[in-house]
Amino acid sequence: MPDDDRKRRILDAALELADERGLAGVTMRALAQKLGVTAMALYPHIGDKEGLFDGLVDRMLAEMLPAVPTDGTAEERLLAVGRAARELSRRHPSAYALLLARPAVTPDAVRLVDAIYGALLDLGVPDAEVPRVERLITTFALGYAASEASGRFSAGTINPRGRRAQFPADEVSAHRRLSEVLDRMPDWDAEYEADLQDLLLMVRARWS
């Protein structure tokens, strides 16, 4: 099918555009220009703009899939998926938000979920609980990477001391107690690894 090829080239260009100029920079006109065509020529291939964004979700999941190993222990495979999710957000920080905003139904999406199901089954999670735990873990992984990419976590860089100072002494007492910790800049790589380990520990503590 040659039209699938055309669609894939459009999605590649759209992802590149998102990487260069942000998601707001992905306009039909700018995308068309990048491909040397008019905006209206895109519609037969991708549908409307919602269709384009759905396509970007599929495109990103497809890019993630090769990083998912088929051998190794269940824990190693689960860690690999978690790391791949975050690495994807590093390559496509702007488009990444789409992953939390719309369902993915592509064959590659099913393969990705299947790899996680398989690892959870191997870890001893009962059949009835596997889909729930898969959603728990992927929600965390996507949410964490999206939060990093969007800047949700970096509000603290605007001077945590100043933030505490605007409160009377009897408020935000936990912030006061943690002041030394909060003045340190977190190591996000290490934090994400620790989170994945804690989630694995949760699975082990519950079912093995």
Added chain:
Amino acid sequence: MPDDDRKRRILDAALELADERGLAGVTMRALAQKLGVTAMALYPHIGDKEGLFDGLVDRMLAEMLPAVPTDGTAEERLLAVGRAARELSRRHPSAYALLLARPAVTPDAVRLVDAIYGALLDLGVPDAEVPRVERLITTFALGYAASEASGRFSAGTINPRGRRAQFPADEVSAHRRLSEVLDRMPDWDAEYEADLQDLLLMVRARWS
């Protein structure tokens, strides 16, 4: 300060507009019309459209804060915050996505985080780990509610059987093994409660 009042009325109207017509329906012109004024009259109060969206994040967190208890056990307080996060997404499904997309630096945001810090400290989480665990839990809670609101979880309602059928017999084996479970429609309320319980178990298993 009477200008803060004007700003709050604008944000209330913007949130209402998002609830009624989705986030894409929140245009400066539509918002102005709802307030009986021209679009240009909004700018002195809210800055540009990014400022409006930042304001919506603050507005939503402020709405959530009263649901956070100051007494009860640490576990009860943590569960209450988790439930409040999801209830907020039920009231404002469209605007909710903003919570994962931008930092919150408002006093109410700090108060909210402080309640979680306090509960985690009471649960025995060491000082150095509290901010990390807070980010882990809130990332999950916001991500879960956002996923529900956006439809990310409901791809399976489009007939899971058909989704499995498009693969050859040797692929997606975990999906095949779980076919009975996957054909059942999840109870999202129960699932979210179970997730919160598992995260609490993780904290307990690790530090008490």
Added chain:
DNA sequence: ACCTGAACACCGTTCAAGT
């Protein structure tokens, strides 16, 4: 001090027309 009208440079999308 606060709001308005007109204007600018964009959007997504439609549709008839071209090849």
Added chain:
DNA sequence: ACCTGAACACCGTTCAAGT
């Protein structure tokens, strides 16, 4: 079968002008 040009109904935002 695939693409284009022109057009429509919108956007966010600026800025001089009004009161």
